[in-house]
Amino acid sequence: MINIDSLALSYGTDGFQLSIPQLKIDKTEKVAIIGPSGSGKTSLLKLISGLILPQQGGISIEGVMVNQLSDAERRDYRITNIGFIFQDFELLDYLNVQDNILHPFRITQALKLNDLVRDQALDLADELGIGNKMKRYTDTLSQGEKQRTAICRAMITTPKLILADEATGNLDPRNKTKILDTLFRSTDKSKATLIAVTHDHELLDRFDRVIDFKQFCDVEAI
Amino acid sequence: MIDSLYLAWRYVVYNRVKTITLVLCISLVSFLPFALKILLKESEHQLLSRATTTPLLVGAKGNSLDLVMNSLYFSKEKPDFISMKAIEKIMDSYLAMPIPLYTRFHAREYPIVGTTVDYFQFRQHVITEGRAFAMIGESVVGADVATRLNLTVGDSILSSPENLFDLAGVYPLKMTVTGILQKTNSVDDKAVFVDLKTTWVIQGLGHGHQDVKTLKDPADVLSSSENSVTTSAKIKQYTEINLDNLESFHFHGDSSIYPLTAIIAVPQDEKSATILRGRYLSEQKNQQIVRPKQVIEDLLGNIFQIKEFIDAVVLIVAIAMVLAIFLVFSLSFRLRQKEISTILHLGCSRSTVIQLIGAEILIITIFSGALCLSALLVLQHFQGEIVHKLFIS
Numbered sequence: 001m002i003n004i005d006s007l008a009l010s011y012g013t014d015g016f017q018l019s020i021p022q023l024k025i026d027k028t029e030k031v032a033i034i035g036p037s038g039s040g041k042t043s044l045l046k047l048i049s050g051l052i053l054p055q056q057g058g059i060s061i062e063g064v065m066v067n068q069l070s071d072a073e074r075r076d077y078r079i080t081n082i083g084f085i086f087q088d089f090e091l092l093d094y095l096n097v098q099d100n101i102l103h104p105f106r107i108t109q110a111l112k113l114n115d116l117v118r119d120q121a122l123d124l125a126d127e128l129g130i131g132n133k134m135k136r137y138t139d140t141l142s143q144g145e146k147q148r149t150a151i152c153r154a155m156i157t158t159p160k161l162i163l164a165d166e167a168t169g170n171l172d173p174r175n176k177t178k179i180l181d182t183l184f185r186s187t188d189k190s191k192a193t194l195i196a197v198t199h200d201h202e203l204l205d206r207f208d209r210v211i212d213f214k215q216f217c218d219v220e221a222i
Numbered sequence: 223m224i225d226s227l228y229l230a231w232r233y234v235v236y237n238r239v240k241t242i243t244l245v246l247c248i249s250l251v252s253f254l255p256f257a258l259k260i261l262l263k264e265s266e267h268q269l270l271s272r273a274t275t276t277p278l279l280v281g282a283k284g285n286s287l288d289l290v291m292n293s294l295y296f297s298k299e300k301p302d303f304i305s306m307k308a309i310e311k312i313m314d315s316y317l318a319m320p321i322p323l324y325t326r327f328h329a330r331e332y333p334i335v336g337t338t339v340d341y342f343q344f345r346q347h348v349i350t351e352g353r354a355f356a357m358i359g360e361s362v363v364g365a366d367v368a369t370r371l372n373l374t375v376g377d378s379i380l381s382s383p384e385n386l387f388d389l390a391g392v393y394p395l396k397m398t399v400t401g402i403l404q405k406t407n408s409v410d411d412k413a414v415f416v417d418l419k420t421t422w423v424i425q426g427l428g429h430g431h432q433d434v435k436t437l438k439d440p441a442d443v444l445s446s447s448e449n450s451v452t453t454s455a456k457i458k459q460y461t462e463i464n465l466d467n468l469e470s471f472h473f474h475g476d477s478s479i480y481p482l483t484a485i486i487a488v489p490q491d492e493k494s495a496t497i498l499r500g501r502y503l504s505e506q507k508n509q510q511i512v513r514p515k516q517v518i519e520d521l522l523g524n525i526f527q528i529k530e531f532i533d534a535v536v537l538i539v540a541i542a543m544v545l546a547i548f549l550v551f552s553l554s555f556r557l558r559q560k561e562i563s564t565i566l567h568l569g570c571s572r573s574t575v576i577q578l579i580g581a582e583i584l585i586i587t588i589f590s591g592a593l594c595l596s597a598l599l600v601l602q603h604f605q606g607e608i609v610h611k612l613f614i615s
Contacts, residue, residue: 049567051566051567071571072571075571076569078568078569079568079570080569082569084567084568086564086567090560090561092561092564093236094232094233094235094236094237095229095232095236099229099232103565103568104568104569106225106226106228106229107229107565107568107569107574107578108570108571108574110569113225137236
């Protein structure tokens with residue numbers, strides 16, 4: 001599914017360097033990425049999604065060399081194939097739950113919003129237990145409801161790959177488990193691959209594989 | 223684009239206080255210069271059209287603008303009075319037809335204009351209902367007066383006291399409405415026209431009362447001689463003039479010194495106008511003759527000088543407002559960096575982000591434009607009355 005080969009990235013004045021000689025992630029695999037702050041975990045997610053480009057090496061997702069696509073092609077690839085879940089959800093406060101879930105369809109020509117998609121959004125929300133909150137604004141939701149809304153937004157495009165950047169970061173242990181359950185259930189159902197950056201070591205045994213950036217991937221963080 | 227508009231709409235609705243503030247600011251800055259232009263154009267039209275059709279005005283020496291404004295627009299500023307002798311002087315010259323004006327009194331908020339029926343002919347007014355006044359105590363009302371006071375021919379209208387505290391002053395006079403003027407879109411629509419003598423009755427120069435020779439109660443007569451009878455205050459004074467008591471109305475003193483506020487002088491031709499003006503310039507120490515058009519043009523000149531100053535102020539305010547709005551938008555987008563970063567992460571292009579911001583600005587601009595346009599339409603509808611209140615009355 002994802003193949004990273006001889007990847008090198010450096011930026012900033014503090015000499016940040018990320019070097020990944022080889023990394024393969026299989027389809028439907030659930031991978032946790034751990035490592036100290038500044039070790040390049042979030043940078044890896046950005047590289048995979050094509051938000052930043054490496055100086056060397058390549059990243060392919062199901063045979064598509066993401067770093068060789070044009071800007072527009074990368075954007076279209078990202079929005080149609082990759083679902084993002086952010087640490088603090090990053091929902092838009094001026095949109096209700098339904099509009100937040102459908103938001104990817106409103107910001108690109110690559111996706112077409114129609115009644116079928118609206119129905120899918122409702123089904124997805126029902127599955128995650130927020131179907132009755134579609135007209136509510138996000139500032140009236142609990143943390144768990146916000147997180148489920150963010151998951152719905154990531155899943156609505158039925159992506160092949162889900163990138164979660166510390167998606168359980170600010171939650172209490174009970175909610176962390178619930179959210180992870182929801183995330184796993186959703187990815188299983190859509191047969192998506194999950195790459196999750198996390199600091200929650202107590203959750204690691206639930207993933208198929210754990211990649212420690214410092215030891216396993218030969219990352220040099222300065 | 224529709225999706226961008228939808229998202230922008232959700233944003234402006236959610237942040238409605240900020241949006242309303244911005245819309246009000248932009249509307250106000252856009253409205254002011256246009257409103258000023260509309261009001262000045264209307265004031266120019268109102269002031270000049272009436273002044274142009276009034277060839278000459280004779281009045282007491284003093285502020286020529288007060289004389290013109292009072293005589294043409296019945297403003298509250300009263301010029302000094304002249305006497306009826308001025309009428310005789312113009313008539314004797316055979317150079318112009320004099321139309322007297324006496325605009326001292328009011329009926330409610332409407333001016334009572336004492337004049338002659340020549341005034342209607344001179345202003346080319348048409349009486350749509352009834353007839354012109356034919357005797358003292360009768361009145362012809364303007365179209366707006368009739369509408370607002372719900373008056374028809376045969377109704378009555380009372381003159382108002384000059385001063386609420388003048389308890390010893392003259393009685394209000396009940397005047398019968400004999401005619402209603404066709405709407406002219408001028409100040410005449412808001413005036414009550416009466417014969418000159420009626421205004422003198424209101425002033426107390428003329429009056430009507432019980433016949434003192436037929437008084438039955440001896441206590442009513444204080445003294446009596448061959449030439450005069452002195453009565454007590456108990457004697458009944460008439461506050462309404464009708465056919466039954468018309469003959470009892472009479473004037474005291476020399477009528478040639480009865481007051482007027484102005485005389486419209488309608489010259490035979492331009493030569494007569496020049497001669498008449500020359501005579502006033504050389505002979506009259508207490509009176510002046512003015513060309514209303516010239517006086518109004520001088521006034522407009524001053525107004526337009528002020529307008530240029532106001533335009534400059536509005537321009538500076540507009541620049542400051544545009545900068546402030548720019549600052550508001552730029553601060554707003556700085557605060558929304560995280561949101562913009564999120565949608566870029568999701569796969570949105572920078573051009574779509576610009577489109578979203580453009581849609582928000584477009585919505586605010588449309589609302590501001592609509593509000594400004596609505597306000598201008600309202601202003602245009604009431605421009606006549608506003609100009610009258612601001613520049614004339």
